[in-house]
Amino acid sequence: MKKTTIKLVPLKEDDRNQFILDNQEAFKYGAMQEFGVRDEHLSDDGEIISRKTIEESIDAKGAEAYRITENGLVVGGVVLKIDKVSHRNELELLFIVPKAHSRGIVYRAWLEIEKLYPETEVWTTCTPYFETRNIHFYINKCGFHAVAFYNEHYINPKMPETDPDDQEEGPDMMFEFKKVMKKSD
Secondary structure, three states: OOOOOEEEEEOOHHHHHHHHHHHHHHHHHHHHHHHHHHOOOOOOOOOOOOHHHHHHHHHOOOEEEEEEEEOOEEEEEEEEEOOOOOOEEEEEEEEEOHHHOOOOHHHHHHHHHHHHOOOOOEEEEEEEOOOHHHHHHHHHHOOOEEEEEEEOOEOOOOOOOOOOOOOOOOOOOEEEEEEEOOOOO
16 A cells, blocks of 8 residues: 655645635535435525634634645645643644545544644543534543533533524534643643
Protein backbone atom coordinates (compact mmCIF):
# COMPACT_ATOMS: atom_id res chain seq x y z
CA MET A 1 0.00 0.00 0.00
CA LYS A 2 1.32 3.40 -1.00
CA LYS A 3 2.19 5.62 1.96
CA THR A 4 0.46 8.98 1.91
CA THR A 5 1.60 12.18 3.56
CA ILE A 6 -0.87 14.17 5.65
CA LYS A 7 -0.03 17.78 6.42
CA LEU A 8 -1.68 20.70 8.17
CA VAL A 9 -1.24 23.83 6.07
CA PRO A 10 -2.16 27.18 7.65
CA LEU A 11 -5.28 28.62 6.03
CA LYS A 12 -4.53 31.50 3.69
CA GLU A 13 -6.98 34.34 3.20
CA ASP A 14 -7.41 33.56 -0.50
CA ASP A 15 -8.42 29.97 0.35
CA ARG A 16 -10.95 30.99 3.02
CA ASN A 17 -14.05 30.85 0.79
CA GLN A 18 -13.24 27.35 -0.48
CA PHE A 19 -12.50 26.23 3.09
CA ILE A 20 -16.00 27.38 4.11
CA LEU A 21 -17.64 25.70 1.11
CA ASP A 22 -15.77 22.44 1.75
CA ASN A 23 -16.77 22.56 5.42
CA GLN A 24 -20.43 23.07 4.52
CA GLU A 25 -20.29 20.22 2.00
CA ALA A 26 -18.84 17.85 4.59
CA PHE A 27 -21.39 18.76 7.28
CA LYS A 28 -24.30 18.58 4.85
CA TYR A 29 -23.09 15.19 3.61
CA GLY A 30 -23.23 13.80 7.17
CA ALA A 31 -26.74 15.12 7.72
CA MET A 32 -27.97 13.80 4.37
CA GLN A 33 -26.44 10.38 5.11
CA GLU A 34 -28.44 10.25 8.33
CA PHE A 35 -31.66 12.02 7.42
CA GLY A 36 -31.83 12.17 3.62
CA VAL A 37 -33.60 15.02 1.91
CA ARG A 38 -36.19 15.16 4.67
CA ASP A 39 -33.61 16.81 6.91
CA GLU A 40 -35.19 19.63 8.87
CA HIS A 41 -31.86 20.68 10.39
CA LEU A 42 -30.82 22.64 7.35
CA SER A 43 -30.92 26.43 7.51
CA ASP A 44 -32.76 28.58 5.01
CA ASP A 45 -29.77 28.50 2.68
CA GLY A 46 -29.72 24.67 2.76
CA GLU A 47 -26.67 24.35 5.00
CA ILE A 48 -26.23 22.39 8.23
CA ILE A 49 -23.62 24.91 9.38
CA SER A 50 -23.82 28.52 8.34
CA ARG A 51 -21.09 30.59 6.73
CA LYS A 52 -21.41 32.97 9.69
CA THR A 53 -20.68 30.19 12.21
CA ILE A 54 -17.64 28.99 10.28
CA GLU A 55 -16.31 32.55 9.90
CA GLU A 56 -16.82 33.24 13.61
CA SER A 57 -14.89 30.07 14.39
CA ILE A 58 -12.00 31.03 12.09
CA ASP A 59 -11.92 34.59 13.44
CA ALA A 60 -12.29 33.78 17.15
CA LYS A 61 -9.61 34.77 19.64
CA GLY A 62 -6.94 32.06 19.71
CA ALA A 63 -8.27 30.38 16.55
CA GLU A 64 -5.89 28.66 14.20
CA ALA A 65 -7.21 27.24 10.93
CA TYR A 66 -5.52 24.70 8.69
CA ARG A 67 -6.21 22.92 5.44
CA ILE A 68 -5.61 19.19 5.64
CA THR A 69 -3.69 17.90 2.65
CA GLU A 70 -2.96 14.39 1.46
CA ASN A 71 0.07 14.23 -0.82
CA GLY A 72 -0.37 17.95 -1.47
CA LEU A 73 -4.08 17.81 -2.37
CA VAL A 74 -6.60 19.55 -0.12
CA VAL A 75 -8.90 16.97 1.49
CA GLY A 76 -10.28 18.80 4.53
CA GLY A 77 -9.75 21.37 7.20
CA VAL A 78 -9.61 22.08 10.89
CA VAL A 79 -10.15 25.06 13.16
CA LEU A 80 -8.62 24.92 16.62
CA LYS A 81 -8.97 27.33 19.51
CA ILE A 82 -5.62 27.42 21.28
CA ASP A 83 -5.27 28.81 24.80
CA LYS A 84 -1.55 29.33 25.33
CA VAL A 85 -2.03 30.05 29.04
CA SER A 86 -4.33 27.26 30.26
CA HIS A 87 -3.35 24.74 27.54
CA ARG A 88 -7.01 23.70 27.43
CA ASN A 89 -7.65 23.69 23.71
CA GLU A 90 -10.75 23.19 21.60
CA LEU A 91 -11.27 21.38 18.36
CA GLU A 92 -13.81 23.75 16.83
CA LEU A 93 -14.24 22.24 13.36
CA LEU A 94 -12.75 19.18 11.71
CA PHE A 95 -13.88 17.94 8.34
CA ILE A 96 -12.83 15.78 5.43
CA VAL A 97 -14.45 16.22 2.04
CA PRO A 98 -16.80 13.28 1.37
CA LYS A 99 -14.77 11.92 -1.57
CA ALA A 100 -11.83 11.39 0.83
CA HIS A 101 -13.78 9.52 3.55
CA SER A 102 -12.75 6.09 4.84
CA ARG A 103 -9.05 6.41 4.08
CA GLY A 104 -7.81 7.16 7.60
CA ILE A 105 -7.01 10.76 6.72
CA VAL A 106 -8.80 12.39 9.62
CA TYR A 107 -7.10 10.14 12.17
CA ARG A 108 -3.68 10.90 10.74
CA ALA A 109 -4.60 14.60 10.71
CA TRP A 110 -5.55 14.34 14.38
CA LEU A 111 -2.15 12.82 15.16
CA GLU A 112 -0.54 15.79 13.38
CA ILE A 113 -2.63 18.17 15.50
CA GLU A 114 -1.47 16.47 18.70
CA LYS A 115 2.17 16.74 17.52
CA LEU A 116 1.70 20.42 16.64
CA TYR A 117 0.37 21.24 20.14
CA PRO A 118 2.30 19.00 22.56
CA GLU A 119 1.72 21.42 25.46
CA THR A 120 -2.04 20.72 25.38
CA GLU A 121 -3.36 19.42 28.67
CA VAL A 122 -6.98 18.93 27.58
CA TRP A 123 -8.73 18.87 24.22
CA THR A 124 -12.49 19.39 23.99
CA THR A 125 -14.90 19.20 21.07
CA CYS A 126 -18.60 18.75 20.28
CA THR A 127 -20.41 16.86 17.55
CA PRO A 128 -24.10 16.48 16.64
CA TYR A 129 -25.87 13.43 18.04
CA PHE A 130 -26.52 11.99 14.57
CA GLU A 131 -22.86 12.00 13.50
CA THR A 132 -22.16 8.41 14.50
CA ARG A 133 -18.95 8.37 12.42
CA ASN A 134 -17.68 11.31 14.51
CA ILE A 135 -18.74 9.75 17.80
CA HIS A 136 -16.94 6.52 16.88
CA PHE A 137 -13.89 8.49 15.75
CA TYR A 138 -13.53 10.62 18.89
CA ILE A 139 -14.15 7.82 21.39
CA ASN A 140 -12.80 4.68 19.74
CA LYS A 141 -9.96 6.08 17.64
CA CYS A 142 -8.72 9.19 19.44
CA GLY A 143 -9.37 8.41 23.10
CA PHE A 144 -11.87 11.16 23.89
CA HIS A 145 -14.60 10.59 26.47
CA ALA A 146 -18.18 11.82 26.24
CA VAL A 147 -18.69 14.27 29.09
CA ALA A 148 -22.06 15.81 28.24
CA PHE A 149 -25.08 15.43 26.00
CA TYR A 150 -26.61 18.83 25.35
CA ASN A 151 -30.31 18.93 24.60
CA GLU A 152 -33.42 20.90 25.54
CA HIS A 153 -33.12 19.61 29.14
CA TYR A 154 -29.38 20.24 29.48
CA ILE A 155 -28.31 23.39 27.66
CA ASN A 156 -24.66 23.93 26.72
CA PRO A 157 -23.49 26.70 29.09
CA LYS A 158 -20.98 27.93 26.47
CA MET A 159 -23.66 28.65 23.89
CA PRO A 160 -24.99 32.20 23.72
CA GLU A 161 -28.65 32.81 24.36
CA THR A 162 -30.53 32.50 21.09
CA ASP A 163 -34.00 33.26 19.91
CA PRO A 164 -35.99 30.00 20.14
CA ASP A 165 -37.49 30.78 16.73
CA ASP A 166 -34.02 31.02 15.16
CA GLN A 167 -33.30 27.56 13.78
CA GLU A 168 -30.29 28.62 11.69
CA GLU A 169 -27.78 26.19 13.13
CA GLY A 170 -29.58 22.91 12.92
CA PRO A 171 -29.61 20.32 15.69
CA ASP A 172 -29.35 21.47 19.27
CA MET A 173 -28.51 17.99 20.49
CA MET A 174 -24.74 17.68 20.76
CA PHE A 175 -22.25 15.44 22.51
CA GLU A 176 -19.29 17.11 24.19
CA PHE A 177 -16.03 15.16 24.33
CA LYS A 178 -12.87 15.66 26.33
CA LYS A 179 -9.42 14.14 26.01
CA VAL A 180 -6.97 14.63 28.86
CA MET A 181 -3.46 14.71 27.46
CA LYS A 182 -1.60 15.38 30.69
CA LYS A 183 -2.52 16.45 34.18
CA SER A 184 -1.94 20.08 35.08
CA ASP A 185 0.35 20.77 38.03
